Amino acid sequence: MSETIEKKETGEKESGKKEMEKAYIPAQAEAKWYAFWKERGYFTPKIDPDKKPWVCIMPPPNVTGALHTGHALFVAIEDAFTRYHRMLGDPTLWLPGSDHAGISGETTVEKLLWKEEKKTKVEIGRDEFLKRVWEWMDKYRNVILNQMELLGASADWTRNAFTMDLPRQRAVRVAFKKLYDAGLVYRAARIVNWCPGSLTVISDLEVEMKEEQGFLWYIRYPVKDEPGRFVTVATTRPETMLGDTGVAVNPQDERYKDLVGKLLILPLVNREIPLVADDAVDASFGTGAVKTTPGHDPLDFEIGQRHNLPIINIMNPNASINENGGPYAGLDRFVARKRIVADLEAGGFLVKTEPYTHNVPYSEKAGVPIEPLVKEQWWIKIGSLAAPALQAAYDGRVKFVPERFKKTYIDWMENIRDWPVSRQLYWGHPIPIWWCDACGSTFSSAEEAVAACEKCGSSDIRPDADVLDTWFSSGMWPFSTLGWPDQTDDLAYFYPGSLMETAPDIIFLWVARMIMFGLYFMGEVPFHTVYLHGLVRDEKGEKMSKTKGNVIDPLEIVAQYGSDALRFTLLTGSTPGVDAKLSATRLADSRNFANKLWNATRFITLSGLDDVRPTLPALQAGMPLADRWIVSRYNVLAAEVTRLIENYQLGEAGRLLYDFLWGEFCDWYIEASKLRLNSPDPATKEAVQRVLVGVLEGSMRLLHPFMPFLTEELWQNLPHEGESLCIAPWPTPAVEQDAEAVKSFEALQDVIKGIRNAKSEAKVESKRVAAIIAARPGFEALFETERETLIRLAGLEGAKLEIHAEAALPEAPRQALSFVTDGATVYLPLAGLLDLEVERGRLSKEIEEARKEIEKSERTLGNASFVDRAPAAVVAKEREKQLATQERLAKLEARLADLG
């Protein structure tokens, strides 16, 4: 095998080729052709001012991740579109890169540091830690991208970018300063999501709600100076009572009306706190009284704001109780919870405890419950950024595939809130803001190092300690990768891009931000189409996850089934926006398809193609029927595949190719071609070879976006023009077809299938049975001309085949098995072999079915409103059908009578 493959390294046409192996071995073709494409620079587009480019910016995978099936799916999809456009001749750019992955990046290296040196990032210090992160990043940054090459990703690696590389660092500073100078960045103390695991603030989008079994504790708070009176509150988080500065009730709640404004005594702490009335409280829940902890609950924070309740922070950054927690200081929040509940019970304050299922907010990345707390952060005012981004969706400048995601996007954007962008991490883009200790002002600079305060000139300045949310640099990706803020040729030519292909779960985190930033910084949407793919699930339809242990490694699949099989399975098994399951049987099916094509090509090349031209002959009246049929079908295929890809329906397009190549080209055309291939007449042989080669070569071009390696390998084995299929022209969709030929060939197929079917059912030995065809008017010539095809495909070698015009049939054969098609009545004389009873039964059954069909047609056609209102063509078709069925019925009945 290796010898065979290695010989054809350049793809030049060569004669005296070695025979192809019996089965397709993907690994060798894959490695060879990827290297070939890459070396030749096919993936790097040439800027041509006269042509409109096609651009897809790859969603940069996280450096910290391992290649998973999600990556395989997006590579399959994006690469298919990329290859399609490249073949169309568009200057095509698929720009790859990777993401520094803020929190995950930081924690990955933190864990490593702890594992190897038992040190924390704080111990080694910011600079040393960042040095370690960079070392790690440089080592692993391109691992996933390199693995994508095994999947055939035809991305332009010369433009590979990283969200933290120097050009991107500068772009981030310039962008942030612009926002800052425009007054869109502000600092405010609000309640934020604090992640006690990674010790940073995170945005609402990075919080994941998990349903948990917890408890609802009912605690009574004594009313001051009214011994024996209490207000009972219900809470899921008793430990936060240490920070309570009030209790709230609904103003309409009769139970508490007389108590509003009075003071309560906070148990254990003995702080006096007011009872306030606030509309946010639902009187029907719990006791109708809410303990209010403005420092640790978003709703309580709002209530606190309205009633001037003090904010008490009772937590340390790691979510242990701080000095404000008195005797509980130092305890972890969950330990403190137990202790406090016990103490409340001991003190007689605990009324009851109910099991309660509720949602607990978790930090997505760190996997621990977040702690809401009040902290000063940098925020981006989002309103003026969101408005144009909404407009772009309203007026269709950005389209969504499938369209329903447009609604998702709009709903979220219409309710968007300001964006907290600062993160208390080491790893990330430093926030380009400087604090001046001399004049107390802050300013932003796009320079990496700043010496003096912009306002007062003092050198007594310090940079902000925080870094930016990782999605800030991701949001700039569609233009930062093209060289922004410099006015590069790339930026001028390739922006705005064409397609953004990604997963629906990051519409808000990423897509929305790219659209906002694209409009703000570039004045144009970053892409005109957002294509959202579904999740890849395992065989049982379950989400793959490390903890479940059902993660499928795409590279293992590639090794087992081949890259093309994986790609084809993912593409044909998915519809936009719908989850796909990856099963072994479907993978095997795709692999078998590859093998089938391999062998079809092998068969054709084995016939000796040295002098065969690679062009598909145009349809001509004089061509043999089968040729006119397959060329017509191929033309339809090319047009349909093109249309479907343009409509982002890769799955349908792939299935069409599968059905055509296997079900029509291999099963019928190749089988039919064998006769002419064996012809002693060289012209006859060459004519059929040209069609075989032409259709297959064209189909390889149509299939290339789906199965790049196999198609290149086969294409190189066939007569072809050009050095690589990768840059071969996309077949021009031709609508030209010979409808008459298609109809005739189908009539022929019906008879062939009928004979096969009849023989199989009658369980008669295959080649000995004679057949008598009584051709209906207009079909005599067809069967006579295709006599040899009929004999071969119906398995009638060694048997007698009579073809008569229906009217000229000497006499209807008795003791014959028979069937009726639109083109003929066919008899298989089987005297002695035929079980008349069975045959009568079969005919009766068919007669019954025909009658039912006719009845149905009669009903439809008898319906006046159908005839009036349905389109003429539909009515005509129904009439035609009725007539045909009636004719068939008559013949079937005659046959039954003949049997006696």
Next chain:
RNA sequence: GGGCAGUUAGCUCAGUUGGUAGAGCACCACGCUUACACCGUGGCUGUCAGAGGUUCGAGUCCUCUACUGCCCACCA
């Protein structure tokens, strides 16, 4: 609590302008026909979740219901 999907042959899924239900796998039978057993030929399998409506006609449009999944949401 709101929203969005899915529910089609035993299994996995197609079915995009409404016009007589499809594929692969599995299963059964036959087959070493000079490309392929990762194959060929034939066969079997469906009240298109349920109910109602619009329409001459609905898997396809509308309403409701059920189950499954996802997204959004400050009920302590």
